Amino acid sequence: MTEITVENKTSIKSNKKRNKAIMHGILFALPWIIGFLIFQLYPIIASAYYSFTEYSLLQPPKFIGLGNYAALFKDDKFLISLKNTLYITAVGVPIQLIYALIMAMLLNMKVKGKSIYRTLYYIPSIVPLVASSVLWIWILNPQYGLLNSFLGKLGLYQPAWLTNPSLTKPSLIMMDVWRSGGTMLIYLAALQGVPRSLYEAAEIDGAGKMKKFFNITLPAISPVILFQLIMGLINSFQYFTQAFMFSSGANLQISGGPENSLLFYSLYLYQNAFSFLKMGYASAMAWILFIIVLVVTLIVFKTSLKWVYYDAE
Amino acid sequence: MQSELSSQKELNRLKRKKVIKKTVIPHVVLIFFAIIFSLPFIWLVSTSFKTPENVFKMPPQWIPRPFKPENYINAVKAIPFFTYVKNTLIISIIPIFGQMIASALVAYSFSKIDWKGKKILFPIVMATMMLPSQVTMVPVYIIWSKLGLVNTFTPLILPSLFGSAFNIFLLRQFFAGIPDSYIEASRIDGASEFRIFAQILLPLSKPVLTSIALFTFMGGWNDFMTPLMYLNESSKWPLSIGLQAFTFQFQQQWELLMAATVLFTVPMIIIFFLGQKQFMEGIVMTGFK
Numbered sequence: 001m002t003e004i005t006v007e008n009k010t011s012i013k014s015n016k017k018r019n020k021a022i023m024h025g026i027l028f029a030l031p032w033i034i035g036f037l038i039f040q041l042y043p044i045i046a047s048a049y050y051s052f053t054e055y056s057l058l059q060p061p062k063f064i065g066l067g068n069y070a071a072l073f074k075d076d077k078f079l080i081s082l083k084n085t086l087y088i089t090a091v092g093v094p095i096q097l098i099y100a101l102i103m104a105m106l107l108n109m110k111v112k113g114k115s116i117y118r119t120l121y122y123i124p125s126i127v128p129l130v131a132s133s134v135l136w137i138w139i140l141n142p143q144y145g146l147l148n149s150f151l152g153k154l155g156l157y158q159p160a161w162l163t164n165p166s167l168t169k170p171s172l173i174m175m176d177v178w179r180s181g182g183t184m185l186i187y188l189a190a191l192q193g194v195p196r197s198l199y200e201a202a203e204i205d206g207a208g209k210m211k212k213f214f215n216i217t218l219p220a221i222s223p224v225i226l227f228q229l230i231m232g233l234i235n236s237f238q239y240f241t242q243a244f245m246f247s248s249g250a251n252l253q254i255s256g257g258p259e260n261s262l263l264f265y266s267l268y269l270y271q272n273a274f275s276f277l278k279m280g281y282a283s284a285m286a287w288i289l290f291i292i293v294l295v296v297t298l299i300v301f302k303t304s305l306k307w308v309y310y311d312a313e
Numbered sequence: 314m315q316s317e318l319s320s321q322k323e324l325n326r327l328k329r330k331k332v333i334k335k336t337v338i339p340h341v342v343l344i345f346f347a348i349i350f351s352l353p354f355i356w357l358v359s360t361s362f363k364t365p366e367n368v369f370k371m372p373p374q375w376i377p378r379p380f381k382p383e384n385y386i387n388a389v390k391a392i393p394f395f396t397y398v399k400n401t402l403i404i405s406i407i408p409i410f411g412q413m414i415a416s417a418l419v420a421y422s423f424s425k426i427d428w429k430g431k432k433i434l435f436p437i438v439m440a441t442m443m444l445p446s447q448v449t450m451v452p453v454y455i456i457w458s459k460l461g462l463v464n465t466f467t468p469l470i471l472p473s474l475f476g477s478a479f480n481i482f483l484l485r486q487f488f489a490g491i492p493d494s495y496i497e498a499s500r501i502d503g504a505s506e507f508r509i510f511a512q513i514l515l516p517l518s519k520p521v522l523t524s525i526a527l528f529t530f531m532g533g534w535n536d537f538m539t540p541l542m543y544l545n546e547s548s549k550w551p552l553s554i555g556l557q558a559f560t561f562q563f564q565q566q567w568e569l570l571m572a573a574t575v576l577f578t579v580p581m582i583i584i585f586f587l588g589q590k591q592f593m594e595g596i597v598m599t600g601f602k
């Protein structure tokens with residue numbers, strides 16, 4: 001009899017404790033919960049609704065069904081913006097990731113003055129994006145820019161980087177590589193975390209440099225590569241500031257660079273929303289972007305099961 | 314004897330070869346890239362001190378002669394520079410406090426309080442990191458415009474009160490590394506959760522809070538898209554928008570533009586050197602799993 005009451009008491013007590021913990025848990029998480037509901041969940045739903053409407057902000061939204069989506073696939077500028085974005089993603093992201101990895105590996109070779117090199121390579125990435133765009137527009141100036149003056153000295157062809165439609169995107173990639181010091185730092189930390197014992201064991205087995213790189217280094221840092229790849233892809237789909245800076249010509253708000261070669265997805269979306277006030281159309285674009293990002297991320301995660309190794313912690 | 318000597322020589326040769334392979338080649342490559350990566354900075358600073366005629370001189374001058382520091386004064390005078398600085402400071406300093414406090418509170422809930430809900434909520438926090446801001450951009454703008462707050466600093470400052478996924482994640486990882494025994498003792502002594510949070514966790518988290526302060530400040534300083542959306546009047550512009558406008562107003566005056574670019578960039582570089590350690594640690598922490 002007495003035993004039961006004691007048991008009851010403890011269970012009541014632990015129940016009370018649990019409820020208190022739930023209350024505290026919610027209370028402390030409240031800032032994020034409120035922010036999530038107002039600035040993320042509601043907007044996601046609202047933008048899905050707007051995407052089926054014609055909405056100029058000045059008049060209430062008018063339901064038009066799939067009209068925006070149908071119009072998008074007939075819109076040449078939309079298709080160009082999609083193509084440009086795929087280009088900068090498929091070409092730019094791998095180049096940056098590979099460059100950052102090579103530099104991190106060089107820095108990891110126990111060279112003297114490592115911290116000086118590390119700082120030098122890292123600093124470009126803290127230059128504000130707008131500032132770095134202005135600087136690169138000047139560096140790439142066809143007549144008086146730094147790059148072409150070098151090319152001229154070497155007797156090479158001096159292209160019009162910012163006006164030739166096939167060179168505008170490579171120009172942006174050049175600048176992005178210059179700015180990818182953050183990724184390099186992350187790789188460097190990952191490389192330093194690879195246990196020496198793994199290399200020593202491989203050396204005893206007579207493994208060469210290449211073998212060590214592919215069989216030890218790459219698998220060991222593969223989770224970090226995956227993370228950088230996904231963040232790189234997502235950022236690249238949102239490519240905006242650089243494109244805005246490089247493409248701004250006479251008409252700032254609706255420019256897409258020479259032959260629209262710098263009209264990236266986010267730039268066109270922004271123009272639709274805030275220059276043309278086509279909120280419904282922009283929302284439809286936003287949802288297509290959302291789906292593309294989701295699908296690409298899922299594919300990367302799926303394939304990552306084959307190439308990412310998590311050590312059994 | 315002869316053979317011993319030659320084998321010694323051979324050994325030395327091999328050693329030297331190894332030294333070259335191990336240290337000289339990496340250094341050559343590292344120095345080469347260091348020069349290439351520094352040249353844009355040198356070019357930036359050098360242009361900012363040139364006379365207009367020398368800017369267009371070919372081949373380019375690396376050390377400007379004559380040297381014109383007046384470019385800086387002229388650049389500051391050509392635009393409402395100090396208004397831009399003030400606006401930039403408003404949108405980059407105020408959010409620091411919101412971010413630190415809100416993100417730390419939420420991270421505490423997700424790491425040190427034992428409740429089931431966090432197992433559902435934390436993955437959502439992580440998932441929102443992958444949500445492109447374009448998806449929420451239009452409805453969020455409509456909310457602010459209905460509240461009549463477009464063209465004020467509120468849309469740039471207020472969201473910081475709700476924390477950000479990145480900072481919550483960073484702090485949660487840090488809190489998770491603090492042993493529970495620190496907290497349990499105080500709980501048994503009857504300390505309230507808020508007291509434990511404020512008096513035990515926060516003081517231990519100074520390094521990571523510093524990283525967050527640095528990142529938030531730099532985020533505000535560099536932001537371009539949000540002020541572009543919300544701040545229409547030039548009296549409200551931060552430096553990023555001001556510099557963009559300046560670029561197309563003074564298209565050929567590269568010496569003034571570069572001087573303005575230097576002024577916009579230098580504070581970031583100073584902050585980086587002051588907080589280098591926190592900075593690098595913060596970057597590395599956010600890069601993992």
